[in-house]
Amino acid sequence: MAGRRDMGSWLDGPGGSRTPVDDGADHAGARFGRPAQGAGSVASFGRRVVGLLVDWLLCVLIAQGLLSSVGRPDLMALVVLVTEHVLLVGTLGMTVGHRVAGIRVETLDGRPPGPARALVRALLLVLVVPPLFTDRDNRGLHDRAAGTLVVRAA
Incomplete structure (x- = not known):
């Protein structure tokens, strides 16, 4: 009988689960050739939340301390967060929180x-909503749209 894993999901995007290699392993990231544990394995939701919380706190401090005269600190924190991600994730692959x-x-x-x-x-x-909807590889909608994967560094 065909199951959900056989049919894929709307989260799998165009082409369903046929695009990546599916070798029958059942851990997150297996179809992308990632190990089950250790460096290069898919990061857990908990690690991702810790990284985001650290980044958010830093961005709020920067917005309140340096940019409070420019505009609303809450909106400036979002601008700082986007800027941090574009600069640091785009070049180094990680933010301070990561x-x-x-x-x-x-x-x-x-x-x-x-x-x-x-x-x-x-x-x-x-x-906020895209990171909450993950697929079997712990990829949020934002990772799927960008073609990225969050993995353990060590």
């Missing part, structure tokens, strides 16, 4: 995402 949480953002072939993918990912991230 570094603290021991994770990094990569394209599906293991490279840093670059500024364009980082911008797409950051703009969807600030909507």
Whole structure:
């Protein structure tokens, strides 16, 4: 009998689950050739939340401390968060929060995402909803749209 894993999901995007390799392994990231544990394995939801919280706190402090005269600190914190993601994720593959949480953002072939993918990912991230809807590889809608994967750095 065919099941959900056989049919894919709307989260799998165009082409369903046929695009990545599916070798029958059942851990997150297996179809992308990622190990089950250790460096390069898909980061857990908890690590991702820790990274985002650290980044958000830093962005709020920057917005309140340095940019409060420019505009509303809450909106400026979002601008700082998007800027941080575009600059740091786009070039290094990780933000300060990602570094603290021991994770990094990569394209599906293991490279840093670059500024364009980082911008797409950051703009969807600030909507809050996309990271909450993940697929079997713990990829939120923002990661799927940008063609990225969050993995453990060590």
